[in-house]
Amino acid sequence: MLAPMLVPYKDPDRPIEERVADLLGRMTLAEKAGLLCHAPVAVTPDGGFVEESVGIMPTAPTTESVRDKHLRCLTLMAPVAAGPLARWHNRLQDLAARSRLGIPVLVSSDPRHSANDNPLTSVADGGCSRWPEPLGFGAIGDEQLVREFARVIRAEYTAVGIRMATHPMADLATEPRWARTVGTFGADPDLVGRLAGAYVEELQGPRLGPGSVASMVKHWPGAGPQAGGEDAHFANGTDQVYPAGRFEQHLDQFRPSLRAGAAAVMPYYGRPVGVPGLAEVGFAFDREVVAGRLRRDEGYDGVVCTDFGLLTDSVLPGGTVWPARAWGVEHLDRAERALMLLDAGVDQFGGEWCPEVITDLVTGGRVSETRIDESARRVLTVLFRLGLFENPYVDEEIAVTTVGREDFAAAGAAAQRRAMTLLTDSVLPLPSGCRLYVEGVDAGTAAAYATIVDSPADADYALVRIAAPYAPRRTLPEAFFHQGRLDLPEDERAHLLELAATVPTVVDVFLDRPAVIPELAEHAAALVADFGATDDAVLDVVFGHARPEGRLPFELPRSMAAVEAHPEDLPGGSADPVFPLGHGLEATNWRPRTVPAVDGTPAVRNEAKGARR
Template sequence: MSRPDLLSHDGVAFRDLDGDGVMAPYEDPRRPVPERVGDLLARMTLAEKAGLMCHAPVAVAPDGGLVEEPSGLLPAAPTTRAVRDLHLRCLALMAPVAAGPLARWHNRLQDLAARSRLGIPVLVSSDPRHSANDNPLTSVPSGGCSRWPEPLGFGALRDEDAVREFARAIRAEYTAVGIRMAIHPMADLASEPRWCRTAGTFGADPEVVGRLAGAYVEELQGPRLGPGSVASMVKHWPGAGPQAGGEDAHFAHGSDQVYPAGLFELHRDQFRPSLRAGAAAVMPYYGRPVGVPGLAGVGFAFDREVVAGLLRRDEGYDGIVCTDFGLLTDAVLADGSVWPARAWGVEHLGRAERALLLLDAGVDQLGGEWCPEVITGLVAAGRVSEARIDESAGRVLSVLFRLGLFENPYVDEERAVATVGRADFAAAGAAAQRRSMTLLRDDAGILPLASGIRLYVEGVDPQVAARYATVAARPQDADAALVRIAAPYEPRERLPEALFHQGRLDLPEPEREHLCALAAALPTVIDVFVERPPVIPELAESGAALLADFGADDAAVLDVVFGHARPEGRLPVELPRSMAAVEAHPEDLPGGTPDPVFPLGHAAEARDWRPRPAR
């Protein structure tokens, strides 16, 4: 594909995006961004403007090819049609493709966009790609990116510098492959223990959550949005944590957000540091608030008071507001089943009526949609003015200009391969996995274990464990046991809900009995992956030692268990005593269940944490 000619005017190089041989104002890198935006808007058709207002998911072939007939569980836009015919310029990357093919795909995508009438480049976005969670609706397997703990682990560290180091690695790896918008961080307060999105938050401590989310945004974007930045879309305004019964708003039975403790403002306030940091975009959540004075009781994005009022009027925010994905169109899944659009409170309305509500509320982009014809139809019917469309299209163009995409949207494939998963990023991520681990209990002082002991393992790769100890095949042949488990959840049968870990937090009786019996037979160290706060009072009492991790590989856990790394985390969430305590707890109150097993901020003292010689 041919790329725009690089020409010169008055000694200034510019890309001749419209191919007329003359430097148009929007092509002039010297001009202020508002001037360039105004000039470009005046040249655009209504269809081209409407295309900017859809933020669609796309797939990528493993070799870096464009995918025109997407397959897989979730629907995605056909790439060439989306860019060439529908004029979409914001595309969410949904695939864990390796760095080389991904960079190649990105350049092909930009070539496709460059052949359009005005040569407007594409902004590629992504959900998180650096942590343990691999739910394709909330995160993406790494594709070779460095691996770090979940954001909840940074909440355990409470360390702003560690968050900034993490964000710097993300920025370097994302920009290397052409991802210029992060659909993260989450500034939500993890107040409801059953909520399935807890691992993606910075925890339940309000001071920690707001501070770390703000630092994350600052480091992704830099002092000002520019050619080296990754634009941040902070979510989920005005706080997605207090889900009724802990059920998630991706699904109709989890549509309600409730505030029995009256703490709506506490959740909203966690977004202020991110907004002050200049977050380029904000994503409201699906949930509909129940019983909040002044709000309409519909999904947050549909409520004018939530977007135009609380966000734009009260916080002075003038960046992009993009809905969470799938508010207009029902999704037909790979098995033929239908996942209804998450239009809670306005399910009875058609797509055009929903879009009208969103535009009136102050939304700029329809997340997960590739239906610009709905927007143009509203203008043609006289229900929305083109001036209103210009507001949203202008906000999107402003971000593209500020990121430098009009000057150079391309990436270097060799640099991408050399950058993604770079050794120093991998080492920093590995260190953060270890540091964020939290020692919950070691009353007997069993930790660190002595090197070379006979060790029985469950949930741990025996080959990795063999680097630290003699692995025993049976408990009766061992000196100690190490068991890794994940926080319990209730499996849901139907997709896509089966991808979310929801429901009860206590261990099923067979697993509980097995672990308690093992702990009674020999000294047992139990490590729990805390993606949600588990209800495990029996393990806290029976195990010789109890650890929490927030996304760590086996080597990281074994390094801590054998004293090669020190656990520095403090619990970023409370571990409740019982499911009855969880069920009686106000969904909007962070912590505060009666008699928790371990309170928010708990950590046992890691005494003399260094390797012990073989016995």
């Protein structure tokens, strides 16, 4: 007896273009419209579906979204452990498989491997290996390390069913006050695009296939030059400005990722001000930005997904309304915004689960179904290329043994140490067993390196960990974003200077964006920068067990006046910076010297020599 013939879209031996065309011909308008929404969903700690909105960002009801609204692209807003996450993913695919056409679900995620605690831009690790922020890779400047990192992401993501990464950011971090700086590779235009391209190549592999994680590079055509450093998630940060005329330099950083075949591109919320040929509306709403500069000029035919929340206002816990980020077109209703986005060339509405808006536009004669087919075809092509129609499921045991694997964790820990940057130094490394006073460091962890004392007066040295300064915002969700001033509050500055006058003080600062800290550069016995590091990573560097290799991925300005006078779109070049872009003390030529230890026996320490621009 002959085996039953597979319908074309289910036949893996047929060309993907043929399979896509066959499936499209079988789909209803509602099923196609579901492909044009990319919705956030939550997961319970034990791997269950969440059917009502939770957390600071509203999330879609899982079952209704997949079964009734026909959504097939969901972004994961949960730090769930590998086992429960794998179980959730398989349940999700079971739900999709029971649908009329059995179209699988593509799960995406924001970054899950770093220290950033902003739930709107990253996800707590859920057991993933811990690496420095992208800024740390910019500090190291090693393309091969970026590739190694991307290979680890690919292994950990695919193990739990995450098949699209809504990263990397290819933005050039030219405005030091901008809150999203932490997710970039920095401000060096010779480095940022190259590292982002390498990241995309390794996430996806030589070609998008069953072993790939599809990459959504963002934020086209460059999100860095926010007016006054205010972020475009909020109404006080709508504008992007180019006083130095560097629009093209920002756009250039995306070309390596596009050449690497990035499966998707996300435009930013911001609206460009004073850029010839561009409308003063959010980038995704401008046909010249998407259909013109991206598709026509760059030849890009992948998925274009908006940043989250351009259509629908969000109602937060407590009833606060977070307006949709429809800058420049706030006066339009939801349907008119969707119409404008489709006309601009957008394929998916990020953060939305309202396919009825799309079907209404078609049935009302305002959009042709052929236009919907164009975007649905792009989305389906990614699902087919990833092999989800053949095998959408994951193995829970493999997920548990892969995520956070020992060698992955060790590689991430080593990268944290490499990324650390010596800015000034007269005492490092500290001698083992010295009497140490600590602030911002776990005393139990530090006790493995030194004798911990309770008072600076009793110490040989002090070690203090601080975060880069920012001006806290009081309302959610803006409170999650580190924005505003970069200089230390007066009470913190006075305390640190008093400590430095009492005992030789090593200050480690977590630079999630630049800091204005000339006083620490002058008075600290050593000033060290990290870009996401655990206490033991910092202590290893401070005590000479690991070599810091970082160079500043941006400059550290001299004053807030210098920051305010600096063009938002210009990489570096503020007036008399404390440390320029690329500064870092050489650690490769440290030479041992003997100093007396507190118990009278010799201890070996090293002395940093020289600096490199």
